[in-house]
Amino acid sequence: MDHTMFTYEAREQTLVIHLPKELDHHNCRNLKSDTDLLLEENYINRIVFDFTHTSFMDSSGIGVLLSRYKQMAASRGHVSYYGAGTQVRRILEMGGINRLIKGYEDRESALKG
Amino acid sequence: MGSMMENPRINKAGNGREHIRLTMDSLSQNEEFARVVAAVFMSRLNPTLEEIDDVKTAVSEAVTNAVIHGYGSRGGVIGMDITADTDGSILTVCIEDQGVGIPDVKTAMEPMFTTDESGERSGMGFSFMEAFMDEVEVQSEPGKGTLVSMKKFIGR
Numbered sequence: 001m002d003h004t005m006f007t008y009e010a011r012e013q014t015l016v017i018h019l020p021k022e023l024d025h026h027n028c029r030n031l032k033s034d035t036d037l038l039l040e041e042n043y044i045n046r047i048v049f050d051f052t053h054t055s056f057m058d059s060s061g062i063g064v065l066l067s068r069y070k071q072m073a074a075s076r077g078h079v080s081y082y083g084a085g086t087q088v089r090r091i092l093e094m095g096g097i098n099r100l101i102k103g104y105e106d107r108e109s110a111l112k113g
Numbered sequence: 114m115g116s117m118m119e120n121p122r123i124n125k126a127g128n129g130r131e132h133i134r135l136t137m138d139s140l141s142q143n144e145e146f147a148r149v150v151a152a153v154f155m156s157r158l159n160p161t162l163e164e165i166d167d168v169k170t171a172v173s174e175a176v177t178n179a180v181i182h183g184y185g186s187r188g189g190v191i192g193m194d195i196t197a198d199t200d201g202s203i204l205t206v207c208i209e210d211q212g213v214g215i216p217d218v219k220t221a222m223e224p225m226f227t228t229d230e231s232g233e234r235s236g237m238g239f240s241f242m243e244a245f246m247d248e249v250e251v252q253s254e255p256g257k258g259t260l261v262s263m264k265k266f267i268g269r
Contacts, residue, residue, distance in 0.1 A: 024141075025144055026142055026144050031233075087166045087170075091241075095237060
């Protein structure tokens with residue numbers, strides 16, 4: 001699987017967004033249009049972010065996560081994440097994401113949480 | 114070129130200032146490239162993994178700002194200047210553009226402030242630079258461009 005870009009999994013009412021290895025402005029450019037399309041085509045009430053293959057993230061990633069959170073919050077949906085490594089965890093903490101979105105160790109917990 | 118020939122930097126093993134300067138197109142695909150260059154260059158200061166991550170993140174923020182805001186649709190170039198002071202273990206990274214400039218630097222550097230209207234930008238770029246580097250200075254003038262100078266004291 002190519003981890004240089006986003007990949008998506010829509011199952012039942014959950015959208016899993018597999019984040020790329022480098023979650024920066026360049027790679028985030030299309031996230032909004034991709035997810036808007038998926039949210040239009042499917043009834044989604046839960047978004048789960050998969051950081052398993054993400055080794056770097058900066059504030060661009062914070063921006064897109066917050067936007068998706070606001071979208072879900074507006075429709076009473078739920079957002080969670082899993083698989084965050086050391087660098088990612090620091091950025092998520094600094095960006096205030098943990099106050100809004102809960103992080104899990106693995107996919108199964110994130111899907112249930 | 115002439116001044117380089119007249120004043121060659123003499124590097125006696127481990128002493129003095131080591132320096133690189135490069136110029137790149139103001140394109141988002143160069144954000145990663147800039148991070149990698151900074152990370153590799155700073156390794157001569159024997160940083161921890163966390164210090165490398167810190168610098169990569171700060172560089173990413175500064176270059177991203179230049180790419181997004183610097184030239185609008187015109188395109189342009191971004192200069193990156195890195196100095197490793199091996200005596201004092203200090204890394205200095207300067208990112209500059211000759212683009213639109215920032216009208217009010219103080220306001221621009223406030224946490225969460227962004228001029229982006231898409232709703233996708235967090236406005237945390239400068240906050241992250243200040244959190245991860247020990248000194249951050251921004252010089253900018255509308256119509257002239259922007260220079261972000263950052264220092265990190267490695268091993269302290």
